[in-house]
Amino acid sequence: MQLGAAAFGGDAASGGVALSCRGLSKSFPGVRALSDATLEIAEGEVRALVGSNGAGKSTLIKIIMGVNQRDGGELSLWGEPVLVDSVKEARSRGVAAVYQELSLVPSMTVAENIAIGRWGEFERFRWIVDTRRMRAHARDALETLGVDINVDAEAGELTMAQQQLVEIARALALKARLLVLDEPTSSLDAHEVPALFAAIAGLREQGHTILYISHRMVELRQVADNVTIMRDGYTLGTYPIDTVSGEEVAALMLGHAASESLPERREVGRTWSGSATATSSQHSDREVILEVRDVSLPPRVVDVSLEVCRGEVVGLAGLMGSGRSEVLRCIAGLLPAASGDVLLEGRSVRSKGARARLAAGIAFTSEDRRREGIFAAMSVAENLAMSSWHKVTSHRLVSRLKVVKMAAELMTRLGIKAGPGQDVGQLSGGNQQKVVLGRVLATEARLLLLDEPTRGVDVQSKEELYNLMREIANEGRGVLFVSSELRELEICDRTYIVREGKVVGHLDKSEFTTERVTALAMEGGS
Amino acid sequence: MSQPENAARDTGRQRLTRGHDAGRSRIDVSYLLRGTRKNVVGLLGALIALYIVFGIKAPNFLTVSNQLSIALNTSFLAIPAWAMTLVIGCAEIDMSTGPAVAFAGVFLGLLVTNYGIPLLFGIIIVLAVGTLLGAAIGWARAYLNVPTFVGSLALYLGLRSLAELFSNAIPISISSSFLGNVGTGSVLGFPNPAWIAIVLFFVFLVVARKTPFGRSLLAIGGNPDSARVAGVPVGRRKIAVMAISGAAAALTGIILAGQLASGNSEVEQVLTFQVIAAVIIGGTALFGGRASMLGTLIGVVFIETITDGLILLGVNTYADGFVTGLLIFAAVTIGTGELRLRRKARGGRGRRVRQGRPAVASPASDAFAEPESSAIAGGLARVIPESGSQEGRV
Numbered sequence: 055m056q057l058g059a060a061a062f063g064g065d066a067a068s069g070g071v072a073l074s075c076r077g078l079s080k081s082f083p084g085v086r087a088l089s090d091a092t093l094e095i096a097e098g099e100v101r102a103l104v105g106s107n108g109a110g111k112s113t114l115i116k117i118i119m120g121v122n123q124r125d126g127g128e129l130s131l132w133g134e135p136v137l138v139d140s141v142k143e144a145r146s147r148g149v150a151a152v153y154q155e156l157s158l159v160p161s162m163t164v165a166e167n168i169a170i171g172r173w174g175e176f177e178r179f180r181w182i183v184d185t186r187r188m189r190a191h192a193r194d195a196l197e198t199l200g201v202d203i204n205v206d207a208e209a210g211e212l213t214m215a216q217q218q219l220v221e222i223a224r225a226l227a228l229k230a231r232l233l234v235l236d237e238p239t240s241s242l243d244a245h246e247v248p249a250l251f252a253a254i255a256g257l258r259e260q261g262h263t264i265l266y267i268s269h270r271m272v273e274l275r276q277v278a279d280n281v282t283i284m285r286d287g288y289t290l291g292t293y294p295i296d297t298v299s300g301e302e303v304a305a306l307m308l309g310h311a312a313s314e315s316l317p318e319r320r321e322v323g324r325t326w327s328g329s330a331t332a333t334s335s336q337h338s339d340r341e342v343i344l345e346v347r348d349v350s351l352p353p354r355v356v357d358v359s360l361e362v363c364r365g366e367v368v369g370l371a372g373l374m375g376s377g378r379s380e381v382l383r384c385i386a387g388l389l390p391a392a393s394g395d396v397l398l399e400g401r402s403v404r405s406k407g408a409r410a411r412l413a414a415g416i417a418f419t420s421e422d423r424r425r426e427g428i429f430a431a432m433s434v435a436e437n438l439a440m441s442s443w444h445k446v447t448s449h450r451l452v453s454r455l456k457v458v459k460m461a462a463e464l465m466t467r468l469g470i471k472a473g474p475g476q477d478v479g480q481l482s483g484g485n486q487q488k489v490v491l492g493r494v495l496a497t498e499a500r501l502l503l504l505d506e507p508t509r510g511v512d513v514q515s516k517e518e519l520y521n522l523m524r525e526i527a528n529e530g531r532g533v534l535f536v537s538s539e540l541r542e543l544e545i546c547d548r549t550y551i552v553r554e555g556k557v558v559g560h561l562d563k564s565e566f567t568t569e570r571v572t573a574l575a576m577e578g579g580s
Numbered sequence: 581m582s583q584p585e586n587a588a589r590d591t592g593r594q595r596l597t598r599g600h601d602a603g604r605s606r607i608d609v610s611y612l613l614r615g616t617r618k619n620v621v622g623l624l625g626a627l628i629a630l631y632i633v634f635g636i637k638a639p640n641f642l643t644v645s646n647q648l649s650i651a652l653n654t655s656f657l658a659i660p661a662w663a664m665t666l667v668i669g670c671a672e673i674d675m676s677t678g679p680a681v682a683f684a685g686v687f688l689g690l691l692v693t694n695y696g697i698p699l700l701f702g703i704i705i706v707l708a709v710g711t712l713l714g715a716a717i718g719w720a721r722a723y724l725n726v727p728t729f730v731g732s733l734a735l736y737l738g739l740r741s742l743a744e745l746f747s748n749a750i751p752i753s754i755s756s757s758f759l760g761n762v763g764t765g766s767v768l769g770f771p772n773p774a775w776i777a778i779v780l781f782f783v784f785l786v787v788a789r790k791t792p793f794g795r796s797l798l799a800i801g802g803n804p805d806s807a808r809v810a811g812v813p814v815g816r817r818k819i820a821v822m823a824i825s826g827a828a829a830a831l832t833g834i835i836l837a838g839q840l841a842s843g844n845s846e847v848e849q850v851l852t853f854q855v856i857a858a859v860i861i862g863g864t865a866l867f868g869g870r871a872s873m874l875g876t877l878i879g880v881v882f883i884e885t886i887t888d889g890l891i892l893l894g895v896n897t898y899a900d901g902f903v904t905g906l907l908i909f910a911a912v913t914i915g916t917g918e919l920r921l922r923r924k925a926r927g928g929r930g931r932r933v934r935q936g937r938p939a940v941a942s943p944a945s946d947a948f949a950e951p952e953s954s955a956i957a958g959g960l961a962r963v964i965p966e967s968g969s970q971e972g973r974v
Contacts, residue, residue, distance in 0.1 A: 386809075388808075388809065408808055408809055408811060409808075409811040409812070409813055412810075412811040413811070418809060419809075420805075420809055425803070425805050425806070426803075426805040426806050426808075426809045427806055427809070428803070428806060429799050429802050429803050429806055429807075429869075430802065430803065431802050431869050431870060432798065432799065432802060436795060436799075439795075440795075440796070440799055440807075440810045440812065441810045441811045441812075443792030443795070443796070444792075447791075447792060450791065451786070451790045451791060452789075452790050452791060452792060452795065493810060497811075
């Protein structure tokens with residue numbers, strides 16, 4: 055924070071302070087999401103905000119946007135202390151946010167999308183919307199942004215970048231002077247980014263203030279003036295973007311002794327390294343289970359090659375939108391790779407589709423557990439049996455006894471705390487994840503592709519999941535483990551780092567440091 | 581992690597459930613039966629109320645012959661309804677049932693009477709055509725992404741028109757003692773069509789509850805994306821379930837032709853809606869994932885009882901549909917109203933996953949979040965909210 059105060063000055067010329075936070079704090083039941091967030095953004099500044107998952111960025115944004123109320127601290131906008139207690143309030147004070155997920159109505163025109171929810175402003179004869187005025191209004195907003203988009207086009211027909219720009223235009227149409235952009239490039243392709251940056255630069259010229267959240271250092275350098283770094287609910291400091299290196303930012307984000315703040319992980323980490331040595335000696339012949347050769351699905355996956363050996367837990371690291379999920383999905387057959395080969399135990403897997411790949415021995419669990427993992431309204435036992443019914447039938451009929459027996463075995467093994475007849479929807483995130491894992495274990499697949507298995511899972515279950523992955527590998531299977539929480543990848547024997555759809559690095563367990571992974575994932579080319 | 585620690589993090593509701601489970605034996609087989617009861621009991625209550633009202637008000641209602649007549653009439657509604665329960669449980673719908681029944685009778689008449697094809701071959705051809713038409717709708721759904729609502733609606737119009745075209749809207753008489761016996765005869769005093777419906781009920785019950793096929797239909801209905809990832813052959817299942825529905829309609833048409841001794845293009849045009857109503861009254865979720873064969877059974881009896889009772893009461897036949905509609909609406913409203921109360925009592929629809937706090941899942945919110953599923957399912961999801969997850973069994 056002291057650093058932060060020192061880092062200003064550069065923008066004092068442009069006048070006042072748009073946003074000032076002092077000691078903001080916020081707790082949710084069981085979690086202190088924000089401890090002390092202190093920052094000042096000058097009018098007309100583009101400020102980058104970085105921090106790893108759980109650093110408190112989103113909470114900070116939500117407080118500024120009036121979604122959550124702060125527990126303590128001060129917040130002022132344009133020099134005026136405010137209590138932003140609703141999104142409406144934030145809006146009326148000239149603050150607007152554009153979130154990662156686009157929220158345009160695809161079937162409505164650009165003009166309608168910009169005017170959405172404010173039809174009343176364009177009324178004629180009391181209840182007829184004056185489309186001419188509405189379109190003019192939309193054109194004005196797009197002009198402010200300096201982009202040329204047809205206001206009569208349907209939003210769904212626009213490119214992602216154009217949609218993003220329309221979202222920003224909508225925020226501008228609300229007379230927002232402080233714009234919060236949450237990972238605005240995560241849904242864009244590389245060639246779409248410059249248009250967005252040009253628009254941001256234009257807004258800056260006009261004196262708009264922008265809070266820009268992103269992990270991509272390369273981008274931040276192009277667009278931001280200063281960068282504020284957050285970790286564990288604290289703002290650590292603000293630096294002119296040109297004066298810091300990617301490694302420095304990574305080090306600050308993670309803390310120099312990141313693992314010390316997680317004693318329990320460190321402890322388990324030791325056991326892992328113990329078992330890992332045992333594993334590598336057992337499997338010194340390095341029998342390759344999975345070989346991926348130049349798999350491409352442009353633009354999200356570009357010439358990816360990697361290997362997973364028997365008994366290995368291999369990590370796949372990358373930031374949001376780096377293409378890591380897409381890599382897994384190509385291997386799992388959920389996305390059709392445009393080119394390249396997937397070899398399982400040396401044999402090329404020709405069959406396409408998730409079902410065929412599963413039958414071949416490649417199992418996948420999705421990062422979106424609710425949508426693609428569980429059957430919420432079905433019992434634990436049925437969820438576990440869903441991919442291997444043939445094992446629990448006799449005379450083609452499902453045998454309750456076999457189902458429950460299989461469920462009991464898997465539940466004991468995975469430590470699922472529930473009854474076999476309980477609906478999976480009622481379980482905690484960790485238990486749900488174990489159910490999904492149990493379902494793929496029941497198939498006896500030789501390769502497990504686990505996409506963010508620890509997302510939305512409590513700390514204790516996370517650890518159990520790490521241990522399970524290790525156990526599964528020790529049984530002679532291979533595990534490919536994707537995580538956006540880079541530091542949990544330290545449990546892996548090896549880690550591949552993905553950026554913009556390419557494998558940009560590979561670290562052995564001995565070389566693994568979170569700083570290295572972060573730096574590679576953010577910008578470095580190794 | 582010890583049990584108490586874990587329990588401490590859970591909500592009270594989960595704790596209750598867990599305590600309950602702990603009391604049971606490790607291997608618990610009651611789970612497949614659990615669920616449908618609550619809604620079945622409610623519907624049964626409504627049915628009993630109907631019986632009391634009609635029994636008092638309509639003099640002949642409780643006679644054996646009238647009860648047998650209800651059984652006979654119910655069977656034509658019941659056979660397609662068994663199939664429809666699977667279809668709707670899988671988050672699809674078949675609108676073509678009514679015209680498909682009429683078409684099957686006319687087509688059989690055309691083959692047997694006009695073209696002199698032996699009855700047995702005629703029946704096989706009609707069943708095969710019905711099955712194929714259903715499968716075609718399923719195929720379009722699975723591989724061309726045409727919602728079954730649209731596909732089967734097109735079939736509804738097409739078959740209605742074909743039935744009239746083939747018969748010039750005049751019944752084609754079918755003279756066959758065998759078919760006549762199937763349609764009008766009885767065994768042990770119980771009408772044959774009702775026997776067929778009952779036997780099929782148990783077949784469908786086993787298919788729904790006890791086969792991987794039936795279970796995966798519900799899985800697809802509940803969460804198609806999970807099903808795909810879990811390796812369930814989603815497309816094939818959809819084709820199969822629609823084919824079953826087509827076959828059931830064709831079979832109904834054949835039996836009905838036996839009862840009427842003719843293939844008639846004007847029969848059972850509203851059957852589609854009665855079938856869907858019976859399935860929904862029975863507690864099957866209109867957007868899939870939850871199905872109750874037993875509920876459908878009571879649903880079809882409920883609907884036929886209303887029709888029968890109103891006739892006995894001497895209510896104007898034209899008012900019959902109006903009253904039936906009201907009663908169906910009331911039955912569904914009461915059902916969902918109860919569900920809404922229960923959901924409120926349970927602590928609402930929220931399922932925020934927040935760090936360190938296990939989420940209590942509400943399938944209801946899931947259903948709303950689900951962008952997929954067919955148009956009708958999506959639209960009606962808002963009308964008929966999902967119940968608590970207790971209802972997840974067939």
